[in-house]
Amino acid sequence: MAYEITLLTAMGIAVIFALSLNLITGFCGQISLGHAAFYGIGAYCAAMITKSGLPFPLALAAGFLLAGAIGTVVGIASLRVRHDFLAITTMGVGFLFLGIVRQQDFLGGEMGLSGIPSSGLSKPAFMTLVLVIAAAVATFSIYLKRSWMGYVFDSVADDEDTARMMGIDVSRYKLVAFAMGTALAGLAGGLYAHNIRFIDPESFGFVESITVLAMVVVGGIGSVWGVILAAAVLSVMPLWLQFISDYKLLLYGALLFAVMRFSPNGMAGMVTAILRRSKTTGTGGKA
């Protein structure tokens, strides 16, 4: 049972993290290659707070707020640029985060932070907390997708220039997506830090950014259920199979490429295409 609890907790945290990137990349169409930095900011912030003796809920809230605040600043600086530049800028932010953390003794430098206090919850209780938060984030995502904000995000992801012609303040909407997505990544980071109770810079490196992007893309850009499924599967596979853990960057990179090349709408897109094909004849999924 203990093993299942560990798996489900890791899965739940991955789902929160993947859904946070889904708000930015899936809903709003902005590619981020440095999302793990915000996961890391949340993790380090929350860990420092419980290490200084303050309560766990406060640590989670602080990780959420700090990641969101830094995300907002990065967003203001980079969201005016075009899609492809944003990918490069966020990748830069990812490396900047690693560079800074490695040099700070109070953050444990290269060695990382160990001895992070317990959340005070039992393992099953912590798992329940993670799953409840994951369910709440999923519910929020589904709500958002159907709201006018989701509608506007669709238009921004489709064609920014035309969205402007519809009177939409594109930069502001992109910034909102970025702020929400980075704050939720910070929340996932705080949970991660108190689950593993040891963090080091490598836990939030480029590989993690690619892994979470793979979850969003494989699941199906913008599809909440697809992303949840992909996050759940891709997060536990390395725990089951040492082989996958060793070749994570290679495998997830290849997966990312294959999905982009052969089914750009991910698993969700494949399902939709199959459903559509069985319903009507002659009309396939669009590329």
Place this chain on the structure above:
Amino acid sequence: MSVLLSVKDITVQFGGVTALENAGFDLQSGELLGLLGPNGAGKTTMMRSITGVVTPQAGEVTLEDRVITKLPIHQRVRLGLGLSQQIVRPFRSMNVIDNVTLAAGHAKTLSPLAALGHRQRDAERERAYELLQRVGIAEVAESEPSSLPLGMLKRLEVARALALDPKLLLLDEPLAGLNHLEAGRLADTIVALNQSGLSIILIEHNLSEVMRICQRLVVLDNGRNLASGEPRAVMDDPAVQAAYLGTAGKVEETADA
């Protein structure tokens, strides 16, 4: 009548090329104005200076006594500009009616917070359907834009611009690429819109339709104002004919076109 839009002494340069030089005109409220000129005269640049896609080096654009020259596109749209672009750009991830519904929801998309707080789309959808009927493509409301011919996409552009409840509708070559019948029908729709009180600026190469429907013309040539006034008088102007035909020799035979 009051002046709705005033464009004064606009100069736009791209690198070393001057696209517009001290060009301008006024639009009266309720007018249907044709903006003409040969290829490269600066018509589209003029339109883009009005909508904000291009920022002029000099000059001023005023909408209802408010200077909008420095405002970003989306704010100009909020102040009452609706644009149908020369090259159709539907949102291809949405069907036809969703394209128009988004524009019809402009009150709900003003701020992200308001957008997050609202889910109901029924009223906007209804309005979108009315507009699709008005431009004559209600039967393809549920179709994907990718599956539609250009004539329908041009109408979709117009419906989407109308859904913004504009004070001024800017139409950049709405008839281009349409056959004779389609062009005539869309031109009739434009006249009907104008008669319902909407001010319209029309850029068009289809001279016969322009002569038929516009109340006044402004002609640009090489980025400068060449002529303006009542359509017949403008087209009879030798300078306009020279600009269009390159020579003044063939004036007689085309004057009745």
